[in-house]
Amino acid sequence: MYPKELHPVTDQVRESAHLDEAGYQAMYRASIEQPEQFWAEQAERFLTWEHPWHTVSDCDFRQGQAAWFIGGKLNVSVNCIDRHLSSRGEQTAIIWEGDEPTDDARISYRELHEKVCRLANVLKSRGVKKGDRVCLYMPMVPEAAYAMLACARIGAVHSVVFGGFSPDAVRDRILDADCQTVITADYGVRGGKPVPLKANVDKALAKCPNVHSVITVRRTGETIDWDTTRDLWYHEAIEQVSADCAPEPMDSEDPLFILYTSGSTGKPKGVLHTTGGYLLSAAMTHHYVFDYKPGEIYWCTADVGWITGHSYIVYGPLCNGATTLMFEGVPTYPDASRCWQVVDKHQVNIFYTAPTAIRALMAKGNEFVTSCQRSSLRLLGTVGEPINPEAWEWYYHVVGDSRCPVVDTWWQTETGAIMITPLPGATDLKPGSATRPFFGVEPALMDPDGKELQGAASGNLVLKRSWPSQIRTVYGDHQRLVDTYFSAYPGLYFTGDGARRDEDGYYWITGRVDDVLNVSGHRIGTAEVESALVLHDSVAEAAVVGCPHDIKGQAIYAYVMPMHDVEPSDALISELKAFVAEQVGGFAKPEFIQWTPGLPKTRSGKIMRRILRKIAEDELESLGDTSTLADPAVVEELIAHRLNRA
Numbered sequence: 001m002y003p004k005e006l007h008p009v010t011d012q013v014r015e016s017a018h019l020d021e022a023g024y025q026a027m028y029r030a031s032i033e034q035p036e037q038f039w040a041e042q043a044e045r046f047l048t049w050e051h052p053w054h055t056v057s058d059c060d061f062r063q064g065q066a067a068w069f070i071g072g073k074l075n076v077s078v079n080c081i082d083r084h085l086s087s088r089g090e091q092t093a094i095i096w097e098g099d100e101p102t103d104d105a106r107i108s109y110r111e112l113h114e115k116v117c118r119l120a121n122v123l124k125s126r127g128v129k130k131g132d133r134v135c136l137y138m139p140m141v142p143e144a145a146y147a148m149l150a151c152a153r154i155g156a157v158h159s160v161v162f163g164g165f166s167p168d169a170v171r172d173r174i175l176d177a178d179c180q181t182v183i184t185a186d187y188g189v190r191g192g193k194p195v196p197l198k199a200n201v202d203k204a205l206a207k208c209p210n211v212h213s214v215i216t217v218r219r220t221g222e223t224i225d226w227d228t229t230r231d232l233w234y235h236e237a238i239e240q241v242s243a244d245c246a247p248e249p250m251d252s253e254d255p256l257f258i259l260y261t262s263g264s265t266g267k268p269k270g271v272l273h274t275t276g277g278y279l280l281s282a283a284m285t286h287h288y289v290f291d292y293k294p295g296e297i298y299w300c301t302a303d304v305g306w307i308t309g310h311s312y313i314v315y316g317p318l319c320n321g322a323t324t325l326m327f328e329g330v331p332t333y334p335d336a337s338r339c340w341q342v343v344d345k346h347q348v349n350i351f352y353t354a355p356t357a358i359r360a361l362m363a364k365g366n367e368f369v370t371s372c373q374r375s376s377l378r379l380l381g382t383v384g385e386p387i388n389p390e391a392w393e394w395y396y397h398v399v400g401d402s403r404c405p406v407v408d409t410w411w412q413t414e415t416g417a418i419m420i421t422p423l424p425g426a427t428d429l430k431p432g433s434a435t436r437p438f439f440g441v442e443p444a445l446m447d448p449d450g451k452e453l454q455g456a457a458s459g460n461l462v463l464k465r466s467w468p469s470q471i472r473t474v475y476g477d478h479q480r481l482v483d484t485y486f487s488a489y490p491g492l493y494f495t496g497d498g499a500r501r502d503e504d505g506y507y508w509i510t511g512r513v514d515d516v517l518n519v520s521g522h523r524i525g526t527a528e529v530e531s532a533l534v535l536h537d538s539v540a541e542a543a544v545v546g547c548p549h550d551i552k553g554q555a556i557y558a559y560v561m562p563m564h565d566v567e568p569s570d571a572l573i574s575e576l577k578a579f580v581a582e583q584v585g586g587f588a589k590p591e592f593i594q595w596t597p598g599l600p601k602t603r604s605g606k607i608m609r610r611i612l613r614k615i616a617e618d619e620l621e622s623l624g625d626t627s628t629l630a631d632p633a634v635v636e637e638l639i640a641h642r643l644n645r646a
């Protein structure tokens with residue numbers, strides 16, 4: 001089923017890497033056998049503490065409780081900026097590449113310090129204090145990083161909401177975290193098209209009475225509405241405050257940020273990360289997985305609205321004093337060679353992206369790649385979804401000229417940092433496998449009855465012990481944390497993913513085993529799309545499943561039962577798609593909407609999603625047991641009118 005081709009570590013990569021196989025084995029063993037000592041050493045090495053901790057960790061998976069470096073004090077912005085100033089103040093911290101190829105900028109660590117201090121002072125001047133939540137709804141501009149670090153500097157908790165979310169989704173997230181301050185931009189620009197961020201915020205705030213300040217970055221200068229009691233321009237406000245701001249000393253367990261992610265229910269979860277443990281895991285994985293060396297140019301193409309942008313555009317790289325590239329645009333604008341043009345222009349050494357982007361570029365043909373040199377590239381990475389071996393081989397051979405190791409990194413918003421991954425100097429690569437656990441990570445596979453599987457096996461992926469960047473709580477709902485992650489297998493963290501472990505102990509992530517879809521690397525709960533659909537007046541009931549998609553990995557397939565007096569039509573289908581985009585965001589739009597007079601249910605009234613999935617996948621041979629159906633005729637009707645036929 002899986003290709004046998006192995007890509008062994010080459011001598012050249014091994015010799016220049018931070019760790020070889022023996023080094024990985026020794027550190028992994030230490031991290032499992034003497035965890036206290038191991039993590040104490042790493043925390044000393046990667047972070048600068050204002051006050052030492054007294055206890056390395058205190059964790060209890062049964063309560064969903066974790067605390068790391070207890071009693072320690074540090075400030076994340078000091079670790080990401082101030083401590084680099086004496087040695088590399090003039091080094092570029094952020095290379096910004098705009099949507100248009102002619103638009104770019106370089107920000108040194110010294111400039112970063114000034115920008116972050118000024119914005120921190122603006123926040124203070126608006127009354128923002130330690131512990132307050134600040135919503136960031138930003139395009140991919142350096143000010144997004146300034147805003148995150150400015151919050152960290154004063155101990156405010158940021159909640160970044162991806163710029164592709166609709167006003168309603170922004171509103172829900174502002175209310176859930178009770179954010180009283182919002183930082184946004186007039187517009188974002190992606191692929192030559194403007195995104196009306198400030199107008200979206202204005203709409204969202206109609207129902208958020210507690211928001212007293214909106215700080216707006218001027219990106220395009222196009223006209224926007226203005227509320228003089230609430231709104232202030234970023235560029236004006238930062239001129240009126242000091243360029244120095246004393247960092248707030250933070251407890252290792254003080255919250256750093258909330259980031260909303262999709263789960264199995266309709267309500268997004270506010271994943272809460274804290275200070276010391278999160279920063280350590282982000283920095284340490286950035287160092288070892290990307291094998292980062294001083295002076296290198298590192299580019300992660302994610303958006304700061306997702307966890308990958310948090311950990312691997314901002315916190316990990318800046319904590320390590322790296323040069324991190326931030327890209328405002330899309331890989332296909334002005335054309336499909338943009339990424340490789342950017343690689344050549346800025347001499348990028350390390351490139352980290354998502355399988356969906358790789359597949360989309362692969363479909364455009366090799367010319368777009370081979371027309372660029374790419375000689376600076378040394379390492380490639382992927383994240384966000386399983387990568388199919390064909391895309392892996394293309395990435396390796398065509399993009400990387402069969403010279404650059406590919407690190408397929410498995411992790412989640414909840415894990416905060418990379419958990420299962422190759423290390424370039426240590427791990428022989430198998431296309432499609434995330435390979436082996438990072439330090440301190442102890443994965444296991446479980447069968448449905450709660451028994452741990454040994455040796456080569458397939459099952460549900462769990463983690464057996466805490467790690468420093470573990471999710472601390474679901475904001476405002478700790479019980480939901482316990483129910484979601486720590487109840488399926490008491491004493492273990494359940495990832496929601498399925499995986500296979502092969503004879504060599506390598507892990508192959510097969511995808512979600514819960515009702516979470518992964519569309520182009522975006523996590524979407526089927527329940528979120530269903531709740532949006534049933535809000536529409538014409539819809540009586542809806543069920544949403546995923547089906548395979550060549551580029552996106554998965555696409556959304558919705559079965560919709562219209563209200564009794566509604567005539568199904570193509571126009572209504574377009575309307576429903578637009579309605580979902582409006583409710584959730586454009587990325588959550590269903591690919592297929594099939595009308596149905598009813599949904600297949602068990603006699604106890606549960607929707608039989610397994611059957612709906614099989615029909616959407618056009619896998620009719622394996623429909624499975626339909627004997628528990630209340631009305632088997634519905635299934636025949638659905639099969640007859642299915643949309644996703646080969």
Ligand code: 6R9
Nearest residue numbers: 383384385386408409410411412413509523
């Ligand atoms: C970092 C991130 C998490 C889910 C995760 C899994 C999928 C991520 C993967 C992968 C296979 C990989 N996933 N990396 N699947 N191979 N290398 O993506 O976080 O948005 O929370 O998504 O993404 O299903 O559970 P998040």
